[in-house]
Amino acid sequence: MQEDTITLNPSDVIAEGGERMVFAHPDHPFRLIKVVKPRHTEEFNRWTFGHLTQRYIPSARWRPTVKQYDEYRRLMLGRLFDVNFNLPISHLYGFVKTNLGVGCITERVTDADGNNAPTLQKLVRSGRFTDDDLQRLNRFVEELYDVSVCVGDVGPANFVYGHRHIGPSNARSEPSWVLVDGFGDRFAITIRSVSRRVRTMGLDDCFKRSKKVAGLEWVPAQRRYRITARKPARRGVNSSHESLDALNVSP
Ligand SMILES: Nc1ncnc2c1ncn2[C@@H]1O[C@H](COP(=O)(O)OP(=O)(O)O)[C@@H](O)[C@H]1O
Ligand SMILES: [Mg+2]
Numbered sequence: 001m002q003e004d005t006i007t008l009n010p011s012d013v014i015a016e017g018g019e020r021m022v023f024a025h026p027d028h029p030f031r032l033i034k035v036v037k038p039r040h041t042e043e044f045n046r047w048t049f050g051h052l053t054q055r056y057i058p059s060a061r062w063r064p065t066v067k068q069y070d071e072y073r074r075l076m077l078g079r080l081f082d083v084n085f086n087l088p089i090s091h092l093y094g095f096v097k098t099n100l101g102v103g104c105i106t107e108r109v110t111d112a113d114g115n116n117a118p119t120l121q122k123l124v125r126s127g128r129f130t131d132d133d134l135q136r137l138n139r140f141v142e143e144l145y146d147v148s149v150c151v152g153d154v155g156p157a158n159f160v161y162g163h164r165h166i167g168p169s170n171a172r173s174e175p176s177w178v179l180v181d182g183f184g185d186r187f188a189i190t191i192r193s194v195s196r197r198v199r200t201m202g203l204d205d206c207f208k209r210s211k212k213v214a215g216l217e218w219v220p221a222q223r224r225y226r227i228t229a230r231k232p233a234r235r236g237v238n239s240s241h242e243s244l245d246a247l248n249v250s251p
Pocket of ligand 2: 017018157182
């Protein structure tokens with residue numbers, strides 16, 4: 001193994017989505033390394049367009065990452081001198097060689113103990129998603145529309161609520177929502193990159209189509225979420241949390 005290669009052990013995965021495995025960065029407590037999951041040939045037994053592309057154009061597997069970088073660059077460089085701008089998506093810090101393939105280094109949003117912050121899906125399922133949480137979430141959704149983020153997947157596992165550590169000395173921010181995946185223009189004709197109106201339509205469409213989580217509903221006309229039913233919180237747990245201490249919940 002070369003000196004510039006980080007060794008990752010698949011059993012150390014701390015989170016995963018449909019496409020990528022997520023590892024803690026061995027040298028940076030506030031960064032993650034995301035590696036595209038390997039696919040095996042037996043998974044290509046269906047003759048769909050998606051499967052064929054993945055088999056014969058392997059770079060297609062990197063497309064979402066490329067698109068995320070494009071969007072990150074668009075948002076950051078579009079506000080070069082705006083010191084008050086809060087980036088609603090996770091920061092991306094380039095690539096690193098790993099034994100599992102190229103890894104994408106990203107900001108790590110954390111809970112009070114430095115673990116990965118909980119996702120919207122996890123919070124709602126835990127039964128501890130309060131009205132205050134809902135208000136904060138809806139304010140964040142407004143921000144996504146205001147900033148005009150280009151999105152492709154706003155599923156509840158792509159939103160996390162926690163501390164950011166992106167300032168000097170990695171100082172811990174107040175908890176906030178962050179979109180950690182699902183941004184970027186997935187279409188071949190990248191009209192979304194140039195038109196705010198098309199991006200707004202894209203946001204509307206994506207929220208309508210996004211994966212559902214029981215207890216939370218998207219109201220298209222209001223561009224807001226609403227709570228439909230609340231699971232009883234587990235006993236002994238305070239349901240209103242100002243700090244993230246109460247957010248160390250299991251899925
Ligand atoms: N920046 C981050 N901070 C904290 N947790 C994260 C971050 N990025 C991803 N995660 C966790 O890892 C999971 C999978 O990451 P994601 O980037 O969504 O992978 P995929 O591309 O496979 O969907 C998320 O649902 C979330 O729980
Ligand atoms: Mg995801």
